Amino acid sequence: MEVQAASKKSRKKTVEKRRPLIIAGPCSAESEGQLLQTARKLAADKRTDFFRAGIWKPRTRPGNFEGVGNVGLRWLQRVKKETGLKTATEVATTTHVYEALKYGIDCLWIGARTTANPFATQEIADALRGADVMVCLKNPVNPDPALWLGAIERISAAGIQKIIAIHRGFSSYGKSRYRNMPQWAIPLWLKKQVPGLPILCDPSHIAGKRELIPHIVRRSVLLGFDGLMIEVHHEPSKALSDAGQQLTPETLERLMAGKFRNSSYL
Numbered sequence: 001m002e003v004q005a006a007s008k009k010s011r012k013k014t015v016e017k018r019r020p021l022i023i024a025g026p027c028s029a030e031s032e033g034q035l036l037q038t039a040r041k042l043a044a045d046k047r048t049d050f051f052r053a054g055i056w057k058p059r060t061r062p063g064n065f066e067g068v069g070n071v072g073l074r075w076l077q078r079v080k081k082e083t084g085l086k087t088a089t090e091v092a093t094t095t096h097v098y099e100a101l102k103y104g105i106d107c108l109w110i111g112a113r114t115t116a117n118p119f120a121t122q123e124i125a126d127a128l129r130g131a132d133v134m135v136c137l138k139n140p141v142n143p144d145p146a147l148w149l150g151a152i153e154r155i156s157a158a159g160i161q162k163i164i165a166i167h168r169g170f171s172s173y174g175k176s177r178y179r180n181m182p183q184w185a186i187p188l189w190l191k192k193q194v195p196g197l198p199i200l201c202d203p204s205h206i207a208g209k210r211e212l213i214p215h216i217v218r219r220s221v222l223l224g225f226d227g228l229m230i231e232v233h234h235e236p237s238k239a240l241s242d243a244g245q246q247l248t249p250e251t252l253e254r255l256m257a258g259k260f261r262n263s264s265y266l
């Protein structure tokens, strides 16, 4: 397999010094104050590596909150300056990529709806050529492992060195326990295809409701995932998107202290 995951040097650092890798923050950036309140608490706890916040939000139907747009990039810059946390946001178009790079965002993630579209991922890969940025690829919404691998290959072929896969579960129709079915065999298959590729679990989008998150986190630890991308909001019930699945910074702290204690991660 030709895909290059994180360079040997950066992988060593991630695995040995900072396992698990944690990307935490709200589903969406809503205001500068909201980002700062959440980020200050996460920074104080010292477990979070990257602060996430979506500023361009892919919504299933129009009329829902679609993100604050470019102004959120300035807010993320301020978060980084004040807290020292690295920043992450979702990109779905080439314009998003150029804007995010202009504002020094450290990690760009490609969302599940975009990974499902090879035209879109290729355009993003072309826009990323030559950039020194970390790129996370969420699995496609549909359970098609080759499509996930293909998107990773496109980003790798553009010369991106630091690539991380994120398992956020797969859509299904009808009632089910999870918002997105975990289908753990798929990320495990990916891990075999690309040895050394770090894979994080996104328990927030798998669960859809916060009560299920600890169980999913525990499972991901047992299966050898490399960390988490997890949604955290200072007042989850007031969140403008994904309110039911976000944790408070305090809950994340407790979860991390308790559920990871006996794992080989710490």
Ligand code: PEP
Pocket (backbone or CB within 6 Å): 027, 028, 054, 058, 110, 111, 112, 113, 138, 168, 205
């Ligand atoms: C998100 O991370 O808020 C998001 C929209 O994710 P996904 O692409 O996994 O649905």
Ligand code: MN
Pocket (backbone or CB within 6 Å): 027, 028, 231, 241, 242
């Ligand atoms: Mn979300």
